[in-house]
Amino acid sequence: KQEVTQIPAALSVPEGENLVLNCSFTDSAIYNLQWFRQDPGKGLTSLLLIQSSQREQTSGRLNASLDKSSGRSTLYIAASQPGDSATYLCAGPGSARQLTFGSGTQLTVLP
Amino acid sequence: ETGVTQSPTHLIKTRGQQVTLRCSSQSGHNTVSWYQQALGQGPQFIFQYYREEENGRGNFPPRFSGLQFPNYSSELNVNALELDDSALYLCASSPRRGRGEETQYFGPGTRLLVL
Numbered sequence: 080k081q082e083v084t085q086i087p088a089a090l091s092v093p094e095g096e097n098l099v100l101n102c103s104f105t106d107s108a109i110y111n112l113q114w115f116r117q118d119p120g121k122g123l124t125s126l127l128l129i130q131s132s133q134r135e136q137t138s139g140r141l142n143a144s145l146d147k148s149s150g151r152s153t154l155y156i157a158a159s160q161p162g163d164s165a166t167y168l169c170a171g172p173g174s175a176r177q178l179t180f181g182s183g184t185q186l187t188v189l190p
Numbered sequence: 191e192t193g194v195t196q197s198p199t200h201l202i203k204t205r206g207q208q209v210t211l212r213c214s215s216q217s218g219h220n221t222v223s224w225y226q227q228a229l230g231q232g233p234q235f236i237f238q239y240y241r242e243e244e245n246g247r248g249n250f251p252p253r254f255s256g257l258q259f260p261n262y263s264s265e266l267n268v269n270a271l272e273l274d275d276s277a278l279y280l281c282a283s284s285p286r287r288g289r290g291e292e293t294q295y296f297g298p299g300t301r302l303l304v305l
Binding site for chain 1: 233282295
């Protein structure tokens, strides 16, 4: 059974700082991993999808990596902005055709 | 291109009542998944529908049921509501039968409060 863990649960940084969010998973047979953003009370927005054949994906200031052997993924945000404040969720495929999510990291970027 | 829409946006029910939540999938998507997200937690998979049939189910009791229609829109029904059913219910669509291989597109959710 796939289990996904995210650390830290909350993070507060000053504007302009580079930061890393961590995600770990238990099933190393994972064939992809996704990162989502969720604003308070809203739905999820897909940020990046990394296939198991890739080691990383980039979109603008975001870079996500996947290391299946260690069961870890990281989301790197460069030059953070107050608009980046949100909860970031990682998710991997589970056993019943679903996505299995971590509990998220709540990011606050202070102006 | 219209994204995933859900209705209603908010709902208040009392314990023991029944509720129906609705989801319209993104144009061209034939697979719909439902998730329950409690406050401060990640979404939990309820079930998935592909071409009008249930195509996978999470660890939720039978009082959680669903339907998918020929136009691929979907309903989530919850009977005998309990206080713990209070959550944000998210619908996600994808263009083909999901194994988590492709990006799922999420709707804004329905916030359910059970009193």
